[in-house]
Each structure stands twice: as C-alpha cells, then as structure tokens.
Amino acid sequence: MASSVLKVSNLTKRIKKTQIIHDVSFDIKEGEILGFLGPNGSGKTTTLRMVVGLIRPTSGDIQICGHALKEEYINAMSNVGCIIEGPDLYGYMSGYKNLELLGSMSKDVTKKDIDEAVSLVGMENRIHDKVDVYSMGMKQRIGLAQALIHKPRLLILDEPTNGLDPQGIHEFREIVKKLAEEKGISVLISSHLISEVQLMCDRVSIINKGRIIKNASIEDMLSTGEVIWTLDDPGKGQRILEETFEITSTIDQRGLSANLDISRLPDINKAFFDAGLRISLVDNKKQTLEDLFLSLTHEEKI
Ligand SMILES: Nc1ncnc2c1ncn2[C@@H]1O[C@H](COP(=O)(O)OP(=O)(O)O)[C@@H](O)[C@H]1O
Ligand SMILES: [Mg+2]
Secondary structure: OOOEEEEEEEEEEEEOOEEEEEEEEEEEEOOOEEEEEOOOOOOHHHHHHHHOOOOOOOEEEEEEOOEEOOOOHHHHHOOEEEEOOOOOOOOOOEHHHHHHHHHHOOOOOOHHHHHHHHHHOOOHHHOOOEHHHOOHHHHHHHHHHHHHOOOOOEEEEEOOOOOOOHHHHHHHHHHHHHHHHHHOOEEEEEEOOHHHHHHHOOEEEEEEOOEEEEEEEHHHHHOEEEEEEEEOOHHHHHHHHHHHHOOOOEEEOOEEEEEEEHHHHHHHHHHHHHOOOOEEEEEEEEOOHHHHHHHHHOOOOO
16 A cells, blocks of 8 residues: 555644644545645645645644654655745746746756656746746646646645636646646645536545544545435335345335445345335435535534
C-alpha cells in the first residue's frame, strides 16, 4: 500500500477565544486527489494555511512525506507546491520571466524544470506574452507552473477555480488530473462546489463549521441509493431483505423500498425470484454527492 504523502492528525486552531478548527484529520496517498469540500466560512483556508506553515496550529500534527512540519519545516515543505492566496505575478513581465524570477530564488531550479512546468500546464504558445494580457485561466495556469517548478510531490490548491469561466475550469481540472495520473503528484484541493469535487477527485473530506463530517471515496459515496420494488407480495420481500440481507425496508404506496449498496441488487433480485416473488418493477435512485452534502451540512431552520 502506498504511504501517506500528507497526514493531518487532530488539527485544531483557536484565534483569540474562538475555536475555528476542531480535531481535523485526513490523509492523502501518492497520486491521489483529495477534495476538501465545505461551504464558505467552514474552515478550508484556515486548515490549508496551517498545512503549508503560514499559520501555526493550536494543536495537532502535520506530516508531509514522513517529515513533521513542526520539527522539519524545510524538509517537509521541499515536497510542497501551493496556490493559497491566488498566484503572485508581475503583470508587466511575461509568464516565462515570472517563472525565471521565482526559479532564480532557489539554486536547484534549472531552465529545463521551467520548460517542463510550462508544458505541463499547456502554456507553451503564450508563455512569452505579458501576464497583463492573460485571461484569468491563463494566470491560474502560470500559478500552477510556479507551484510545479521545484517538482513537488504534493500540490495544495485553495479554491483554484474561483473566478474562472467554465472553459477555464475545465482546462484547469484536466491539467490537475493529468498531474496526478502521469506524474503521481498528490493533490489537496479545496472547493465549495460539489460538482467540481465529483468530477476531479478520488476522495473527499467534507468540512462544516470547522469539523470533518465525512471522509470517503467518491465511488463508495455514490454507490448507495434507494431501491423501490413493485412486488406481488411486498411483505414476503421485506422478510427476505431482513433475514437474508439484514437490510431494513419500508412498505408504502410506492412499493417496497430500502437504502442499500446498489451492487447488491442482482443478488437480492435473484433471491426474490427464487422465493417465487413476481417482480413487476425495480426502480433505483442513486444518491448524488449533492444529496449527501446537503443532508450532512443541513442546518435547522430558525
Ligand atoms: N484571522 C482570523 N481571525 C478571526 N476569525 C477568522 C480568522 N481567519 C478565519 N476566521 C474565521 O474562521 C472561519 C473559517 O474561515 P475560512 O478558513 O476562511 O473558511 P473557508 O476558507 O472555508 O471559507 C470563518 O468563520 C472566519 O470568519
Ligand atoms: Mg477560503
């Protein structure tokens, strides 16, 4: 099993008397894209700022590629590229000059590293134009190239597609997926957009009011749903679900219904058939990430 590239354990942050982050834990393996999903004000930026050492946690532990951020800051951070407050670019210089300037600040970045970063973000054709004439999406891709020039194993991106148009969002998403797939780079990407996380990420950590309320793979989360059977004897179907599959169900005017892992459906249908039940209709509604997110972050109306 791949080891963790990032491991965050029991992180908390108190600012003055207010606790903003409560006991946040998650980890990311090599080549994995983790979506950090939460509504505005839920604590995403505060958490990411702690992970890259911009602010100090009140308590908890952060390990990057096996190095504790607290004790081995330089070793830990040498593995990280990030865009936290939007890219920092000089508008009057070209994209290339911006990258050269950043590269010149660390001794081991070569021209080849810069060219490779430019090609990874697909900016070869416009790289010598002034940043001032770039679209938002192009600026964000240069920001990504900046994060990539020292060949990080972990990318940390705080709502990187905010303010991009649909085309820019699509391009950015495809680049990030390619970096994970082809370069094995791990990515921690925050977002308040459910669809974005669903389209880009392997796993999701959902944060609300400073607490992680769910850590799961997108695949597992989307494989459950509600199934409704129309049967000649729903009571008998209910007993089979209970006794053979340990699934609780309800009977109402729609028929026999239950929430379950959809992959169990063929076995259940076969058991119904073998027991002599006549199935006239099976209907299933897959849960979307949106259903789950809304049910988890749902607040009592006052
Ligand atoms: N320096 C600060 N002082 C006081 N409160 C803060 C500070 N930074 C963030 N907060 C509060 O912490 C909460 C989480 O903020 P933030 O991490 O920016 O959320 P997100 O990035 O998910 O929108 C918000 O309620 C915000 O007002
Ligand atoms: Mg934020």
